[in-house]
Structure formats: C-alpha cells, structure tokens
Amino acid sequence: MKYLYVTSVLLLFLVTSCVSKKKIVYFGDKKKVIVNSRLQQYEPTIQKDDLLNINVSAANAEAVLPFNIYETPILDNSIGSAKPLPYLVNASGEIKFPVLGVLKVTGMTTNELSEFLHTKLAEYISNPIINISTINFKVTVLGEVNKPGTYQIQNQRITIVEALGLAGDLTINGNRDITLIRERDGERVFIPIDITNKALFNSPYYYLSQNDLIYVEPNKSKINSSGIGANTSVIFTSIATFISIIAILIQ
The missing domain is CATH 3.10.560.10 (Outer membrane lipoprotein wza domain like)
Known part of the structure; x- marks a missing residue:
C-alpha cells in the first residue's frame, strides 16, 4: 500500500509539473x-502590394465611366454586368488612376484616399461617391x-x-x-x-x-515532452518498476 501511494504521488507530480x-x-x-x-x-494604412477596389459613382452614370476600370470594355447598358478591376499598389506606393494619372497612396487610410479622390474628381463629376476597400x-x-x-x-x-x-x-x-x-x-x-x-x-x-x-x-x-515522445509510457513504467524495487528493499 505504501508503494502504491508513493508511486501515485510521484506520477501525479510528473504529469502536473507546476505551471504558474x-x-x-x-x-x-x-x-x-x-x-x-x-x-x-x-484604421490601417495602405501599403505596397495592396489590391484596392475603388468604385466611383454618381447620379450621372455616364460621367463616371472614365474613372472606373473594368475587365471588359463597357458597351451600351452593360455597366451592371461589368466586372471592376482592382488597383495594385506598386513598389513605389503608387496606383495609376484613370484621367488623374499616377497617385501616391501608401500611408493613407482608405477614408483619406476616398476624401482625396473626392476633391480631385469634383472638378469632373457632380457629387461623386467613392467607395474603397482593400481586397487582399x-x-x-x-x-x-x-x-x-x-x-x-x-x-x-x-x-x-x-x-x-x-x-x-x-x-x-x-x-x-x-x-x-x-x-x-x-x-x-x-x-x-x-x-x-x-x-x-x-x-x-x-x-x-x-x-x-x-x-x-x-x-x-x-518542448520537453517532445524529447520524450512515444517513450513516455516506457519511462513511467521504468519509474514504477524502480520504485517497486526500492519499496521491496526497504521493507
């Protein structure tokens, strides 16, 4: 009985090993x-290699066509089915925006870029609405x-x-x-x-x-247990055997 008690206490100590x-x-x-x-x-800021989804809209749908880029050319009445293309922020932190040209965008938040584009596009479009998101x-x-x-x-x-x-x-x-x-x-x-x-x-x-x-x-x-790995049961068995031998010797 004394042997079983000592073994149980030792194994419990090894398994639980104190962690604060x-x-x-x-x-x-x-x-x-x-x-x-x-x-x-x-708000996160725009970084190099970001893919930006920039959509420009307004009451006059035709007026915004030059300021959006699409996967295929826009035909009459096909704008609803056209797929917009994202803008890649290049290694210099710039995007190439229709009509406005090359724009430095890194360091801005999407809200700040939206306000910047609103100011620029107001010269061409009445009450433009700009929605921007980072798609990657x-x-x-x-x-x-x-x-x-x-x-x-x-x-x-x-x-x-x-x-x-x-x-x-x-x-x-x-x-x-x-x-x-x-x-x-x-x-x-x-x-x-x-x-x-x-x-x-x-x-x-x-x-x-x-x-x-x-x-x-x-x-x-x-980390320590990874060194033991599959030999855990063998080690516990060896410990139990060792304690058993000690218990017999001291009786």
Missing part, C-alpha cells in the same frame, strides 16, 4: 484598463493554435485577440509570449507580445496590419 497561473491566464491583472481613444479609432487584407497565425492558417479579413480591422480567436485560440502548450512579425518599410520587424498582460489593450500593435503574421511558440512543457 500567471503564465497561462490571459489578461490576468484584475486592475481596470481604460483603452486609449486613438486605438479605438485605428489578410493575417496569418501559426504555431501552437488549434487552427493555424491565413485568414482573409473582410472589414480590414482586426485585433490580435480576434485573430487568435479565428485560429481557434492557443493550445494549452502555447507560450503566452507570442511574436508578431510585421513588414515595415521593406524590413521584417519581430515584436514580442505578452497576452497575459492587460497592457496589450493599449499597445500600438493591438490592431493588426495587412499581412501581419502571429507566431505562437510551444512552451517549455511541450
């Missing part, structure tokens, strides 16, 4: 956090999450928490100090993010930019 609650629980600090108002108004806005989540992958974002506004939610949340083996990888001015920047700390909600990286990558490393328990 602070290293597991998200946003563990109980203090109230006031979110920065600038973050609440966050995506983020990638890899590592210790339940559903790793690349996710297309429709509304162009997503937080780290929402991206982790899309990926099915971290596994129990995921390190809560995650890494955000972002391209900035042609360079990749690696940014550590602690999701156990409420300061995340006021981080300038709380909202993601297009093409951001989140990587969740395995924690120490997962």
Whole structure:
C-alpha cells in the first residue's frame, strides 16, 4: 500500500509539473484598463502590394465611366454586368488612376484616399461617391493554435485577440509570449507580445496590419515532452518498476 501511494504521488507530480497561473491566464491583472481613444479609432494604412477596389459613382452614370476600370470594355447598358478591376499598389506606393494619372497612396487610410479622390474628381463629376476597400487584407497565425492558417479579413480591422480567436485560440502548450512579425518599410520587424498582460489593450500593435503574421511558440512543457515522445509510457513504467524495487528493499 505504501508503494502504491508513493508511486501515485510521484506520477501525479510528473504529469502536473507546476505551471504558474500567471503564465497561462490571459489578461490576468484584475486592475481596470481604460483603452486609449486613438486605438479605438485605428484604421490601417495602405501599403505596397495592396489590391484596392475603388468604385466611383454618381447620379450621372455616364460621367463616371472614365474613372472606373473594368475587365471588359463597357458597351451600351452593360455597366451592371461589368466586372471592376482592382488597383495594385506598386513598389513605389503608387496606383495609376484613370484621367488623374499616377497617385501616391501608401500611408493613407482608405477614408483619406476616398476624401482625396473626392476633391480631385469634383472638378469632373457632380457629387461623386467613392467607395474603397482593400481586397487582399489578410493575417496569418501559426504555431501552437488549434487552427493555424491565413485568414482573409473582410472589414480590414482586426485585433490580435480576434485573430487568435479565428485560429481557434492557443493550445494549452502555447507560450503566452507570442511574436508578431510585421513588414515595415521593406524590413521584417519581430515584436514580442505578452497576452497575459492587460497592457496589450493599449499597445500600438493591438490592431493588426495587412499581412501581419502571429507566431505562437510551444512552451517549455511541450518542448520537453517532445524529447520524450512515444517513450513516455516506457519511462513511467521504468519509474514504477524502480520504485517497486526500492519499496521491496526497504521493507
């Protein structure tokens, strides 16, 4: 009986191996956090290689035809079935816009670009309406999450928490100090993010930019267990046998 008790305690210790609650629980600090108002108004800016859907409309449908580009030429009464083409932001951060020519657009939000085009097009069209969206806005989540992958974002506004939610949340083996990888001015920047700390909600990286990558490393328990692998049962059996021998010797 004494042998069984010692074995059970030892195996329980090995399986549960102490992990601090602070290293597991998200946003563990109980203090109230006031979110920065600038973050609440966050809008991503246009970047190189973005695909922009820009649609110009007005009461006079014919007046806007020169300012939209379509997959096939517009014939009489065929505008409703014509497929618009996106604008690719080139390596110089520019797009080629009909009539207006080459426009520098990187660094603007879609709202700012819409206002800029409205001012320019008002010289040609009465009360133009401009709708702009980024059609290739995506983020990638890899590592210790339940559903790793690349996710297309429709509304162009997503937080780290929402991206982790899309990926099915971290596994129990995921390190809560995650890494955000972002391209900035042609360079990749690696940014550590602690999701156990409420300061995340006021981080300038709380909202993601297009093409951001989140990587969740395995924690120490997962790394250590990977060294054991399929031999786990063998090791536990060996320990139990060793304890059994010791118990017999000390009786």
